[in-house]
Amino acid sequence: MKPRALNLILVLSLALFAVAGCSNHDGNEWERVVCEVESVNLGQPLVSAYLNVGSDQESGTNDDTFPIDIVPVLFRARPYNGTMIIPEDAAQSWFHVTNYDLIWHGGPGAPAELSQHNITNGMCEAIVPLHEEGVTSVLIADRVLKDAPWFVNAVVTNGGTFTAACELHFKGHESGNSRVVTVEAGFMVTFIGAVADD
Numbered sequence: 001m002k003p004r005a006l007n008l009i010l011v012l013s014l015a016l017f018a019v020a021g022c023s024n025h026d027g028n029e030w031e032r033v034v035c036e037v038e039s040v041n042l043g044q045p046l047v048s049a050y051l052n053v054g055s056d057q058e059s060g061t062n063d064d065t066f067p068i069d070i071v072p073v074l075f076r077a078r079p080y081n082g083t084m085i086i087p088e089d090a091a092q093s094w095f096h097v098t099n100y101d102l103i104w105h106g107g108p109g110a111p112a113e114l115s116q117h118n119i120t121n122g123m124c125e126a127i128v129p130l131h132e133e134g135v136t137s138v139l140i141a142d143r144v145l146k147d148a149p150w151f152v153n154a155v156v157t158n159g160g161t162f163t164a165a166c167e168l169h170f171k172g173h174e175s176g177n178s179r180v181v182t183v184e185a186g187f188m189v190t191f192i193g194a195v196a197d198d
Helices: 003-020 112-117 149-157
Strands: 033-040 046-052 069-079 094-106 119-129 133-141 162-174 181-195
Touching: 033 094, 033 162, 033 181, 046 069, 046 133, 046 149, 069 094, 069 119, 069 162, 069 181, 094 112, 094 133, 119 162, 133 181, 149 181
Parallel strands: 046 181
Antiparallel strands: 033 069, 069 133, 094 119, 094 162, 119 133, 162 181
16 A cells, blocks of 8 residues: 555544544533433423312312422433442442523413523432432422413413423532533423312
8 A cells, every 4th residue: 555545544544533532521421420310290291370279179269279389300320331330339329419400491372471480500409329219309380480470461360371391400410529410301381370179
């Protein structure tokens, strides 16, 4: 083989190696302990009501309540790959979830003001041991959101409903490491005026 052709193959091989080495290995999937969301709200969409009229199914009575919405989030942790052996209670043997961001994506007919109720660095707490589950609860819709004039107007005064996607970014780190990584999840929420107990 001519030296010029050999040099060209060598340069091309080095270029391909350099490009392959530029992949983004900063995400959750590249940690020694990989944390994943197993379910949000037990895998169910959420119906979020302004008012719960209770078991008598009539508004304005003593059993009426004004709910806030908190949902459980279930996590599971695993090693980066099957060849890694991490002893129980050793460094990097569990994942610690500490915060979350909530970002609203309104569907058709959803009021634009919903995005004013995004949450940044909301507090939550979960320890997720390797090969096990961890759970925390997150605030989705409080009375500040539900008592806002735009919300009351949309679902109470006008009797409407609207749906939005709730995007969740959980932040945390593996034990023995302070580098924060993000674990993403999401689910759907439908806002309505009233619900009743069965």
